[in-house]
Amino acid sequence: MSKTLSHLDWLEAEAIHIMREVAGQCSNPALLFSGGKDSVCLLRLAEKAFRPGRFPFPLVHIDTGHNYKEVTDFRDKRAAELGERLIVRSVEDSMKRGTVVLKSPLEPRNKHQSVTLLETIAEFEFDCCIGGARRDEEKARAKERIFSFRDEFGQWDPKNQRPELWDLYNARAFKGENIRAFPISNWTELDVWQYIEREGLELPSIYFAHQRPIVVKNGLLQPITDVTPLKDGEVAETMTVRFRTVGDITCTAPVESGASSIRQIIEETAATTVTERGQTRLDDQTSEASMEQRKKEGYF
Amino acid sequence: MGANEIQDHGVLRFLTCGSVDDGKSTLIGRLLFDTKTILVDTLNAIERTSKKRGMEAVDLSLLTDGLQAEREQGITIDVAYRYYSTGTRKYIIADAPGHEQYTRNMVTAASTANLAVILIDARKGMLTQTRRHSYLANLVGIPHLLVAINKMDLVDYDQATYEKIKADYLAFAAQIGLKDVRFIPMSALNGDMIVDRGEKLDWYDGPTLLEILEAAPCAHGENGGDRDERFRFPVQFVCRPQDSANPELHDYRGFMGRVSSGIIAKGDAITVLPSGATSKVKDIQIYGQSLPEAHADQSVTILLEDEVDISRGDMIVRSDAQPTTTKQIDAMLCWLSETPLDKARKYVVRHTSRESKAILSGIEYRLDINSLEKQSADKLAVNDIAKVSIKLAQPLAVDPYTENRATGAFIVIDESTNNTVGAGMILQAN
Ligand SMILES: Nc1nc2c(ncn2[C@@H]2O[C@H](COP(=O)(O)OP(=O)(O)OP(=O)(O)O)[C@@H](O)[C@H]2O)c(=O)[nH]1
Numbered sequence: 001m002s003k004t005l006s007h008l009d010w011l012e013a014e015a016i017h018i019m020r021e022v023a024g025q026c027s028n029p030a031l032l033f034s035g036g037k038d039s040v041c042l043l044r045l046a047e048k049a050f051r052p053g054r055f056p057f058p059l060v061h062i063d064t065g066h067n068y069k070e071v072t073d074f075r076d077k078r079a080a081e082l083g084e085r086l087i088v089r090s091v092e093d094s095m096k097r098g099t100v101v102l103k104s105p106l107e108p109r110n111k112h113q114s115v116t117l118l119e120t121i122a123e124f125e126f127d128c129c130i131g132g133a134r135r136d137e138e139k140a141r142a143k144e145r146i147f148s149f150r151d152e153f154g155q156w157d158p159k160n161q162r163p164e165l166w167d168l169y170n171a172r173a174f175k176g177e178n179i180r181a182f183p184i185s186n187w188t189e190l191d192v193w194q195y196i197e198r199e200g201l202e203l204p205s206i207y208f209a210h211q212r213p214i215v216v217k218n219g220l221l222q223p224i225t226d227v228t229p230l231k232d233g234e235v236a237e238t239m240t241v242r243f244r245t246v247g248d249i250t251c252t253a254p255v256e257s258g259a260s261s262i263r264q265i266i267e268e269t270a271a272t273t274v275t276e277r278g279q280t281r282l283d284d285q286t287s288e289a290s291m292e293q294r295k296k297e298g299y300f
Numbered sequence: 301m302g303a304n305e306i307q308d309h310g311v312l313r314f315l316t317c318g319s320v321d322d323g324k325s326t327l328i329g330r331l332l333f334d335t336k337t338i339l340v341d342t343l344n345a346i347e348r349t350s351k352k353r354g355m356e357a358v359d360l361s362l363l364t365d366g367l368q369a370e371r372e373q374g375i376t377i378d379v380a381y382r383y384y385s386t387g388t389r390k391y392i393i394a395d396a397p398g399h400e401q402y403t404r405n406m407v408t409a410a411s412t413a414n415l416a417v418i419l420i421d422a423r424k425g426m427l428t429q430t431r432r433h434s435y436l437a438n439l440v441g442i443p444h445l446l447v448a449i450n451k452m453d454l455v456d457y458d459q460a461t462y463e464k465i466k467a468d469y470l471a472f473a474a475q476i477g478l479k480d481v482r483f484i485p486m487s488a489l490n491g492d493m494i495v496d497r498g499e500k501l502d503w504y505d506g507p508t509l510l511e512i513l514e515a516a517p518c519a520h521g522e523n524g525g526d527r528d529e530r531f532r533f534p535v536q537f538v539c540r541p542q543d544s545a546n547p548e549l550h551d552y553r554g555f556m557g558r559v560s561s562g563i564i565a566k567g568d569a570i571t572v573l574p575s576g577a578t579s580k581v582k583d584i585q586i587y588g589q590s591l592p593e594a595h596a597d598q599s600v601t602i603l604l605e606d607e608v609d610i611s612r613g614d615m616i617v618r619s620d621a622q623p624t625t626t627k628q629i630d631a632m633l634c635w636l637s638e639t640p641l642d643k644a645r646k647y648v649v650r651h652t653s654r655e656s657k658a659i660l661s662g663i664e665y666r667l668d669i670n671s672l673e674k675q676s677a678d679k680l681a682v683n684d685i686a687k688v689s690i691k692l693a694q695p696l697a698v699d700p701y702t703e704n705r706a707t708g709a710f711i712v713i714d715e716s717t718n719n720t721v722g723a724g725m726i727l728q729a730n
Pocket residue numbers: 319320321322323324325326327361374375376377396397398399450451452453454486487488489490
């Protein structure tokens with residue numbers, strides 16, 4: 001009699017299978033590692049997929065230059081602990097090259113990441129990038145295949161995706177084209193936290209409750225930092241917060257929370273009434289289809 | 301523990317399918333809404349969008365119809381995946397499109413589902429797409445079919461209408477050999493018989509949709525079902541960490557993959573296909589840990605007693621229960637491409653972790669989905685379902701699809717575009 005796997009074991013086994021398919025089908029893949037919670041899970045999954053061997057891909061981070069130091073330090077430490085190669089490319093290099101042009105110096109650089117990512121893909125001739133996107137994050141992501149094809153401009157065509165049957169993934173692409181593979185597509189935010197707890201994974205400290213100066217804008221908490229300074233007339237207050245997601249400082253908001261352990265975060269996540277992006281992403285609010293639009297333009 | 305935190309009772313995957321506008325997306329929206337899975341900001345967003353589009357009530361189909369093009373046209377184009385958990389299990393829901401044009405996306409959703417909810421508009425009864433989706437759900441081997449007769453509010457919750465459609469469906473089910481079919485009347489719009497029973501369907505005394513889902517077995521084969529017990533392990537990747545600083549690893553050769561069916565234990569005698577080489581299982585590992593056995597769905601690494609030549613695309617099986625190794629198969633094929641199948645061309649068949657060049661040499665018949673008539677055909681167009689025979693350049697280790705979903709399934713790839721153009725289910729090896 002075959003047994004049924006628990007939901008976390010099932011999700012883990014599926015994700016490992018996906019990573020091994022990337023390794024088996026692609027000649028030069030990369031794994032996008034930001035230091036965030038989803039990519040921390042990807043690293044553990046890669047360990048389970050490939051140890052005692054080395055990872056058959058380097059880790060890549062596209063740094064906007066607006067990242068919390070706690071996160072980039074953690075990123076470097078984690079890569080070193082694993083003994084795996086870490087490639088960092090930065091949006092600021094693209095700005096110097098003139099391929100990214102800012103309208104204002106402190107504007108959010110999230111969308112500019114796409115440019116630097118495509119330049120990095122071209123530089124190393126990556127044929128596939130593994131990412132930690134989840135389908136529960138956003139309505140356009142909910143539509144995306146696990147192996148998602150991007151044309152030579154990095155564009156996703158949501159109306160014309162490849163059929164994806166059973167677990168028979170098709171990672172074929174011609175030179176210049178690219179596949180994005182999402183091993184944790186079927187995970188929810190809660191699954192991620194449960195996995196982090198079960199595996200005892202370390203995270204950047206800003207995921208846990210800490211105090212920082214905050215201005216509240218439209219219900220979102222805007223941290224006061226070098227790149228998001230106080231504006232005239234604004235008053236900062238010190239609040240106890242944690243990040244549900246870490247990204248570009250200018251567009252990622254923390255949530256008010258006293259949760260200082262994974263267990264407490266799980267309890268809060270299970271009881272939350274607001275989605276991860278709804279509560280934390282200052283750039284998704286702008287239009288009904290902003291994520292789909294960015295993805296069509298090459299965003300991860 | 302929070303209310304939404306689930307105990308570990310596995311994963312159930314289901315899809316909604318059926319004809320255009322039968323209410324598939326609304327049904328999922330309703331299910332998520334009534335199980336309180338929709339978070340406040342998502343609900344606010346779809347409320348705003350509904351208003352902007354001039355609707356009085358909240359349009360719950362907006363929960364899954366997330367693409368701009370879908371919202372503009374009020375239809376589903378591609379599958380949306382949604383997740384929720386009850387105290388019992390995690391659900392992965394796939395909302396499939398009803399339009400014939402997007403049948404390939406429905407097949408995508410169906411290929412991984414354990415249960416299908418087939419919707420029928422009570423005013424319209426069975427339509428061609430109802431038949432097509434039922435046929436496809438059965439063909440891809442979804443073990444449980446639930447026919448939801450929806451929009452009962454528009455036929456005054458009339459029992460006779462429900463019974464008539466049920467009888468029509470049962471006649472069709474008998475024709476195509478459907479076994480496990482259940483029926484439920486509902487109004488997705490009003491939420492009758494989804495999570496709550498409502499007040500208008502007193503004459504129906506069966507379970508609600510949620511009750512049916514909660515009781516459905518998780519994976520194929522659970523509760524005495526028919527999941528194949530024979531061990532099948534397609535090798536995805538070979539681990540050879542020679543360059544490691546650890547001299548103990550110098551001779552390490554691990555065969556990495558996911559058990560697609562059955563169970564394997566240390567010491568079991570195995571055969572490698574297609575070569576036929578034999579050995580015994582020395583160890584089963586995951587992340588440095590040694591396991592006494594591995595069973596279906598687990599991703600593991602297998603080490604063997606002997607140095608056998610094995611690479612990606614080979615299959616490890618237990619020597620006492622082997623599949624057929626063959627270069628010639630008969631299969632049911634769903635053609636998924638706008639470019640018709642060309643019998644003169646070579647395609648690539650991907651089966652488990654193996655690929656082979658292939659010629660789709662014979663089309664025995666093409667199925668007319670309305671009459672279920674077997675017609676002769678020279679070409680296959682998009683959405684056609686046909687019985688074909690295939691000649692392979694490389695041998696594959698296959699089982700009939702009805703016995704083993706993993707070793708009976710394949711996809712067809714067109715190398716000139718790299719697109720996935722066909723989905724095949726093996727009937728038999730020749
Ligand atoms: N009166 C009534 N209307 C319903 C019911 N269920 C759905 N509808 C309406 O039927 C229309 C189509 O609903 P959808 O949920 O978009 O249909 P669908 O089956 O997902 O359509 P496709 O995915 O494009 O095939 C919408 O206007 C719904 O509000 C119901 O139970 N009663």
